[in-house]
Amino acid sequence: MRNIIVVDCQSTGINYIDDIFNRRYNPIVLELIPDKDEDIDEYRQRMELEYEQSYYDFEVIYEKDSYEDTLESVRKLDPLLVLAGSKNGVSLATQLSYDLELLGNTVGSVEALTVREETQKKLAENNLRHIRSKVIFSAGQAIDFYDSESLSHVVVRQLDNDDEKICFNKKEMINAVETFFAESDSALMVKEFIDGEEYVINTVSCDGIHRVTTIWKYNKTRNSDGSLFYDTVESVNDLYIGEAEMIDYAYDVCDALKIQYGPVSGEYMIDDNGPVLIDIHCCPMPGHLPGDFLDKISGQHETDSALDSYLKPEFFTKRRIQKYRLREFGAFKMIVAPKDIIARSAPMNNIGPRLRSFHDSVIDDLLASEKFYPKTEDSNTSCGLIFLSHEDYNILQDDIKFLRSVEKNAFDLVLSEEIDENYHFNVDIAVKKLKLIIQATEKYGYGLLITDQILSDVNIMQIALEEVRNINGEFDFVIINLNRSFIEKSNYLTIDTLFDVFSYIKVDGFIFIPETTYRYIPGKRKGIEALLKAMEMKIEVPPYGVKQGVIASKEK
16 A cells, blocks of 8 residues: 655544545654653653544654655655645645655745744735734834834734733733833734634645635633633534635635645634635644544545545545535534633533534543643633534534533533532431422422432332332422432532433423532532533423422423
8 A cells, every 4th residue: 555644643634544544545644853842751642642533553653853864764655645634744744745746735835834924924925915914123113013004903922932912002012012022032023903703714725726625613702801712613504794705815815825735724804804814724624623523514524635635636626516515513612611620520521422413522531530721711721622513503502502501600510620528418407408398399299209318207209319220100290319329429420320310200290309419419509400401301490489409390
């Protein structure tokens, strides 16, 4: 089998491995030398986790200290193609393809393909709308640029660490510039701030001809201190006003950058002046997007379509003349941490698969470990991803709404600190509260009590947790009183137990969950309500006189 080299194969680029195997070629990963400030052991471990996403085993080779040595090691493998598996792999993959006389993009465009400022310069050279910017070494230069370009909102960014500040007037800009220069004497960049709706357009190209594969739209939200960050990315299944113009502009961008082959994932924004490029990745779209997730939504995924552009141009052409039609509505939800947290379990791994539109997730298991997660400030500090798809748009939106509500109201159901505050359990108080609930529910008819505390002086059928599977007969209502069963269990097991109990409860009638149960659930009352919604159960309006209890029903 002929070899195909994938440089820096990670994130969505890992899909190349299985696609290459499936086409009867042999994939070989070329792993880059880690950055100087990155721990080598941690880097290797991170890459191993990336490689585990592939179904097949494959060979890994390593970048040499010199480009010449790397070129010779790759030349000996006689590759058919050299592809970029991530943005970091674009420069090396492009140079290797050129020197080995393989299909690829123009080596003279590498800087424009990989350096944001050079990309914008190339757009300006081709009379395309671009983001105006200037590297400055003094506050005076910043003021001159601000005035000459008639700017209002700008971004001031440090070039050595990418820290930046959005400024809404000249005074704020001057303060930001002076603050940054006080911290470091390195150069700064001042650029115009673009505020609008943000998109991702994914294309593949074959011999300089481009076609759109998928279009996505970002939804942003604000955290408690007002910072904007990404919440969801949702598929664009139908174009609305102004979006077709953005597609034309995206093709012009690909032409300006001299894109000849392979995938391009461009981030665009539409404001009052139309579309403009924010950033570009000449590789598969970042985000660890599963290939089968993309197939379900659009009938294709970028790595497979990119291989068509190199190996099967007739397939590329057939796709290019077809209408843009997606099969389902898709989204991926970024997990947003409301604060710094040391998590010891991830209950969302148990809850997510219950959603009707659930496809997959990227959330740490934490089964026998703990991990620190910082408060989410941007896409880089998201705690994970949940992939959703469904042919019914309303079902997809209901699930997104549910996930947002859980994040806001019961984050312990996403990532839990497993703080033990429940061991001081008072049986007498629990029994007293339970009897009040039983008394209040007598008017509802014939009931069943699933309980950790068997009572001797009440007129209701009682069973222990382990007897739930043997429930027979019909009941007008069920009371779930479980506390000791949860006290020493992990949140994983607690949630699984509740889902098991809910699944055995028959349709119709009421389900009463008193405070003596939900206080031991992650998120307490809001947590149990979230679990009920995940099971597609209805939370009922509580009647007067029944307090400190959640009432639900299980409908057809």
